[in-house]
Amino acid sequence: QDPGTQADPNLIGWLGGATVQGYLPGIGKHHSVELRGSYQQQYAPRDTSGFLPFNSYLFSSPFFSTLRGYGYSATEQFLLGSFRYHLPVLYPDLALWHLAYIQRVSLTGFFDYGYFTTGIGEETFTFSQSSAGLDINLDVNGMRYLPRFNVGLRAGYALDATEEPFFIGVLVDGIPIQTFNFLK
Incomplete structure (x- = not known):
């Protein structure tokens, strides 16, 4: 018997995952290649007809990697492969007066591929998504403080999106603060 979640003991299910990440030297000086793979599995018990009963819960927690340009997909299995190439420009x-000091401008090209599996009733469905794009980053010291932070812009294309495939975003330390998707 599954004890349920802490928030509601009537909801049952679990979520687990792992990420492996590695770096290789790039073609030029100070260039690098970043490779990342992630796997996520979640479980929500089904009734005898194969459907999720009202108290089963598919998590929507994006703590594990997601594909750039897409929203989080609450599926039972998720496999992600990501390639990034970093280079200083x-x-x-x-x-800039006493407000900011710009140390470096860099570019990052990326490609993400995700493979998803989920079930509805007795059927199992699989689908894949991929995206590619470019990040422009500034390494900045604010107000003469020693710690450096990174701000940037992201532009990309969600290769499998049908409605809003283009996306742009604002980044702080590589984390998207705001992303906008728009039409072709």
Whole structure:
């Protein structure tokens, strides 16, 4: 018997996953290749007809990797492969009064591929999604403080999206703060 979740003991299910990440040298000086693979599995018990009863819960927690340009998909299995190529473009050493000091401008090209599996009734459905794009990043020291942070813009294309495949976003330390999807 599954004890349920802490928030509601009548809801039952679980979520687990793992991520492996590695780095390789790139073609030029200070270039790098980042490879990442993630796997996520979740369980929600089904009734005798194969459907999720009202107290089964598919998690919508995006703590594990998601594909850039897509929303989180609450599926039973998720496999993600990601490729990123990082390269510096410019070292401006530019002081903007006493507010900010821009150390470096860099580019990151990326490609993501995700494979999803989920079931409805007795049927099992699989689908895949992929996206590609480019991040433009600035390494900045704010107000003459030593800690450096990264701000940037992301532009990409969700290769399997049918309605809003283009996306742009604002990044802080590589984390998307806001993403906008729009039409072709």
